[in-house]
Amino acid sequence: xxxxALGAALVLATSVAQAQSPETLGWLRKMHQATQRLxxxxxxxxxxxxRTETSRITRYAAEDIEKLEVMNGVPREIVRTRDKIRCYLPxxxxxxxxxxxxxxxxxxxxEQIAAxxxxxxxxxxxxxxxxxxxxxxxxxxxxxxLRYGYRLYADxxxxxxxxxxxxxxxxxxxxxxxxxxxxxxxxxPDMVRPRHEGKKWRIEDTGAVPAHLVGWGLAAELPxxxxxxxxxxxxxxxxxxGQMVFSDxxxxxxxxxxxxxxxxxxxxxxxASMGAINxxxxxxxxxxxxxxxxxxxxxxxxxxxxxxxRRPTQ
Amino acid sequence: xxxxxxxxxxxxxxxxxxxxxxxxxxxxxxAGSQAGSEAAGEAREAWRTYHLISDALGKSRMLSEGxxxxxxxxxxxxxxxxxxxxxxxxxxxxxxxxxxxGVAAVSLVGWLGFAPREPVVQVAKAPAPVVPKEAxxxxxxxxxxxxxxxxxxxxxxxxMSLVGMAPYVRTVSEPAREARR
Numbered sequence: 099x100x101x102x103a104l105g106a107a108l109v110l111a112t113s114v115a116q117a118q119s120p121e122t123l124g125w126l127r128k129m130h131q132a133t134q135r136l137x138x139x140x141x142x143x144x145x146x147x148x149r150t151e152t153s154r155i156t157r158y159a160a161e162d163i164e165k166l167e168v169m170n171g172v173p174r175e176i177v178r179t180r181d182k183i184r185c186y187l188p189x190x191x192x193x194x195x196x197x198x199x200x201x202x203x204x205x206x207x208x209e210q211i212a213a214x215x216x217x218x219x220x221x222x223x224x225x226x227x228x229x230x231x232x233x234x235x236x237x238x239x240x241x242x243x244l245r246y247g248y249r250l251y252a253d254x255x256x257x258x259x260x261x262x263x264x265x266x267x268x269x270x271x272x273x274x275x276x277x278x279x280x281x282x283x284x285x286x287p288d289m290v291r292p293r294h295e296g297k298k299w300r301i302e303d304t305g306a307v308p309a310h311l312v313g314w315g316l317a318a319e320l321p322x323x324x325x326x327x328x329x330x331x332x333x334x335x336x337x338x339x340g341q342m343v344f345s346d347x348x349x350x351x352x353x354x355x356x357x358x359x360x361x362x363x364x365x366x367x368x369x370a371s372m373g374a375i376n377x378x379x380x381x382x383x384x385x386x387x388x389x390x391x392x393x394x395x396x397x398x399x400x401x402x403x404x405x406x407x408r409r410p411t412q
Numbered sequence: 413x414x415x416x417x418x419x420x421x422x423x424x425x426x427x428x429x430x431x432x433x434x435x436x437x438x439x440x441x442x443a444g445s446q447a448g449s450e451a452a453g454e455a456r457e458a459w460r461t462y463h464l465i466s467d468a469l470g471k472s473r474m475l476s477e478g479x480x481x482x483x484x485x486x487x488x489x490x491x492x493x494x495x496x497x498x499x500x501x502x503x504x505x506x507x508x509x510x511x512x513x514g515v516a517a518v519s520l521v522g523w524l525g526f527a528p529r530e531p532v533v534q535v536a537k538a539p540a541p542v543v544p545k546e547a548x549x550x551x552x553x554x555x556x557x558x559x560x561x562x563x564x565x566x567x568x569x570x571x572m573s574l575v576g577m578a579p580y581v582r583t584v585s586e587p588a589r590e591a592r593r
Binding site: 142144151153155166168176178183185194196198262275304306326327331333334339341343345349350352354362363365366367368369370372373375377378379388390391392395399 | 549550551552553554555556557558560561562563564565567568569578579580581582
């Protein structure tokens with residue numbers, strides 16, 4: 099029995115080792131470092147089955163500030179600094195402010211990159227040209243149907259991620275983010291300031307704080323998805339909600355819990371989607387549960403169905 | 413054929429069969445004015461009737477007079493490119509409640525008919541803007557304030573550290589709804 103277990107462990111270890119060579123993991127690390135290290139101005143296109151949008155992104159690495167401006171449709175601008183995310187909506191004269199509780203939340207750390215091999219087969223593909231740059235393809239193939247796959251294209255020289263495709267089980271792209279133009283360097287602090295001052299605009303501060311949501315949890319966790327954080331925040335103008343975040347290291351799914359009485363309307367139970375994002379809504383114990391994640395519908399629904407409230411004893 | 417149209421509207425046809433039925437509808441609409449196309453008329457009538465039924469069930473916006481003809485014309489113009497993409501990969505058959513089937517079908521038709529010209533606007537106006545790929549549960553419109561959920565969620569996506577702020581573009585891509593709130 100013991101022998102067999104050892105054998106199985108060996109087989110598993112070998113297959114994991116094959117799936118993620120040091121070179122492959124090196125590429126993921128290189129991409130991660132490039133997005134942190136580089137200052138740049140770029141134009142990129144977001145595309146899913148329903149829409150295509152062009153945005154400009156500017157990063158000032160010295161102060162870790164990024165600005166994203168959506169170029170078509172209603173003007174919108176998001177500025178992310180070390181501790182805040184501000185979303186400017188000039189048409190409705192609203193600034194949505196979110197504190198970056200995620201700063202304590204590990205991004206994609208080197209040890210996490212190695213751990214990705216548990217749920218994805220990671221391999222190198224061909225070189226491709228994107229936005230005038232030769233790029234290395236890195237393919238993350240999920241080992242089950244509970245997560246999407248990814249095709250990443252990174253600049254051979256800098257390691258900067260130039261294109262990311264999210265693909266479903268059939269291998270079809272559900273969402274693409276791609277730079278069409280990319281200029282590293284020469285970014286000044288002025289270039290990442292918001293275009294709008296936002297004075298006299300309505301400010302919607304989420305007031306997010308880490309919290310323990312007493313009584314709430316999942317009856318069963320989804321394989322590979324572990325709870326990474328739990329907090330309280332406000333949504334929209336003032337609705338209080340709890341949020342639990344589950345992740346497999348690459349994909350994340352949030353569970354929002356809000357008292358029914360604070361909702362302006364009764365949301366319909368069921369599934370909605372937008373590109374790689376699936377949203378499942380249902381009611382549990384007089385609360386509206388909204389599960390949001392860049393994971394296949396089946397995962398989002400399974401997490402939603404597992405949400406339960408257990409009255410604390412005593 | 414009527415049965416197959418019904419099954420198509422229920423989303424229970426696999427990609428290939430669905431494509432066949434849609435192709436057939438498209439062909440018939442082209443041949444519609446010619447003689448000897450009784451089957452064509454019948455199929456179109458079925459298509460229209462079933463949608464009226466699903467509209468009534470789904471309490472969705474009434475379709476204007478001649479809608480099916482316009483959709484059929486649009487289908488004829490763009491028959492194969494669009495449909496397979498919306499229907500996703502091979503799936504097991506499923507049974508939706510009538511309401512969901514109606515909503516999904518209407519949104520599929522809306523999408524097929526109008527997507528080439530103005531996809532975003534049309535999708536935003538449709539009663540249920542989305543037909544998810546692996547949809548077994550009831551399909552609903554994006555919840556009100558979807559942006560707020562996305563904004564709150566996006567900060568925790570570990571993928572953030574790979575692609576910088578880019579995913580935030582999703583957060584704000586329903587501007588019209590947000591502005592009107």
